[in-house]
Amino acid sequence: MAKKPLGPVRRAFSPWDDxxxxxxxxxxxxxxxxxxxxAVDNLSLKIYKREFHALLGGSGCGxxxxxxxxxxxxxxTEGQIFLEGQDLAGVPPYKRPVNMMFQSYALFPHMNVEKNIAFGLEMDGLPAREIKSRVHEMLSLVKLEGFAKRKPHQLSGGQRQRVALARSLAKRPKVLLLDEPLAALDKKLREETQLELINLQxxxxxxxxxxxxxxEEAMTVADRISVMDKGRILQNATPGEIYEQPNSRFVAEFIGDINVLDGQVTxxxxxxxxxxxxxxxxxxxVRYPTPASVGDHAALAIRPEKMRISFDKPAHPGTNAIQGEVWDIAYMGDVSIYHIKVAETETLRAxxxxxxxxxxxxxTWEDQVWLSWxxxxxxxxxx
Structure with a gap:
């Protein structure tokens, strides 16, 4: 029986549990x-059919x-890669049923939109009628029907991104590879395009x-995320598990904002x-399953949104409370981030x-407050 997913998920889909x-x-x-x-160090990973999988990490992680x-x-250099059970060793890129959308989009500037989308199909020698049908299908899919005759320089960044996506999908690959596809878009357009990618997939x-x-992009679009560092996967799990149950300090600090308190199990x-x-x-x-034993050194990680601030010390049991001083406040519009100095060398965020x-x-600033969780x-x- 499949385990119950941790946190909200966008669809009932977990073949990795079967x-x-x-x-x-x-x-x-x-x-x-x-x-x-x-660059990649003895790494093993399984990705399932119809999965939207994210490889997440900093520059140079592999x-x-x-x-x-x-x-x-x-x-x-070593190891094997399989697609549908077939070892891909020796199979050239043009014979693999995958297509890659590059960060730069790599559109041909002298070709209009429909010619850019049709290019790969023409190279494969498809009949003209089939090419025309597929180009029309792709333009409809990415909602660019009225832009077929425009050149790339006549399009916005978001529209160029859609053309590149349509060209990648036109050959109907079994796997679509997306290399930082939204990096060039502004924040609002990037968020809109993330949702479009989910629906399209x-x-x-x-x-x-x-x-x-x-x-945030990985958390939004992916069914599972592989967090990478130094050529290895540190944790491979759903976005909810990665965020709420990180398996290491690196993952906890890499995904979102977090407070980390070093200590010893007593x-x-x-x-x-x-x-x-x-x-x-x-x-x-702390109420949390851990392999740590009494006397072991460990760290307690708490997300800032799970902390509360008050002038009075909380009275109810099961609550940790520390007194501190408001050191800084970052007003973000929808939320405010409070930096509370709780010791000479320790500042926590709420x-x-x-x-x-x-x-x-x-x-406000310099107030004496209680931070609790x-x-x-x-x-x-x-x-």
């Missing part, structure tokens, strides 16, 4: 070296190299693999754990939703 389900794409013990530099090996532009029932360094009874923070000089109560139109807040709000990290 032991009988075979992967559509499999990277098996892949290593890629460029001279003495190891995510683009991994995608380029699947496309056939690079060959693994579900409509086509295709497998999408996206490379991105944008955490008491443990099933999932009820007590940790001592030497910086705060206090014991903290996010408060701005639910009223009042610009002046009751809690429930025992089940945090995550214990052992690495």
């Amino acid at each position: 032991p009988s389900e075979q992967p559509f794409i499999e990277f098996r013990n892949i290593t890629k070296r460029f001279g003495n530099f190891v 995510k683009t190299t991994l995608m380029r090996m699947l496309a056939g532009f690079e060959a693994p 579900e409509q086509l029932r295709m497998t999408f693999l996206i490379v991105t360094h944008d955490q 008491k443990k009874e099933n999932e009820d754990v007590q940790m001592f923070s030497s910086v705060l000089g206090d014991h903290l109560d 996010i408060v939703a701005n639910t009223t139109r009042l610009v002046e807040r009751p809690i 429930d025992s089940d709000a945090g995550v214990i990290l052992t690495r």
Whole structure:
């Protein structure tokens, strides 16, 4: 029986939880070296049919190299890559049932929109009638029917992105590879296009693999995210699991904003754990399953939105409370981020939703406040 997903999911889809389900794409013990530099380090990953999978990480983590090996532009130094059970070793890029949409879009400036979309089909020698039909289908799919005769320089950034997407889809690949496809778009257009990508992927029932360094983008579009660093996958899980249950300090700090308090486990009874923070000089109560034992060093990670600020110390049990001073406030419009100095070398952040139109807040700079959170709000990290 499949486990219940953690956090909201956009569709009932989790083939990775079914032991009988075979992967559509499999990277098996892949290593890629460029001279003495190891770009991908003994990495294994299974991606399933119709999955929207994100490779997420900073520059140089190996995510683009991994995608380029699947496309056939690079060959693994060690290991194997399978697509539908077929070993892709020796299969040239033009014979692989995948297509790649590049960050630069790589549109031909001298060709109009329909010619750009038709280019790959013409190279494959398809009949003119079939090419015309597919181009019309792609223009309709990306909602550019009225732009067929325009050149790329006559289009907005978002429209050029759609043309590149249509060209990538025209050949009907089994897998679409997206290399930072929205990086050139402004924030609002990028958010709109993310939702369009989700709807398009579900409509086509295709497998999408996206490379991105944008955490919010990965969280929005992907069914699962592989967080990468130094050529390895540190955690591969759904967006809800990645955010709420990070398996390491790197993942916790890379995905969103988080407070991390170092400490030592002083008491443990099933999932009820007590940790001592030497910086705060206090014991903290945590309800979280952890392999850490009494005496082990660990870290408590708490998301800022799970923290509360008040002038009075909370009275109800099961609540951790620390007194501090409001050191800084970042007004973001929808929320305000409070930086609370709770020790000489420790500042914690709390996010408060701005639910009223009042610009002046009751809690302001240099106020003495209590910062509190429930025992089940945090995550214990052992690495």
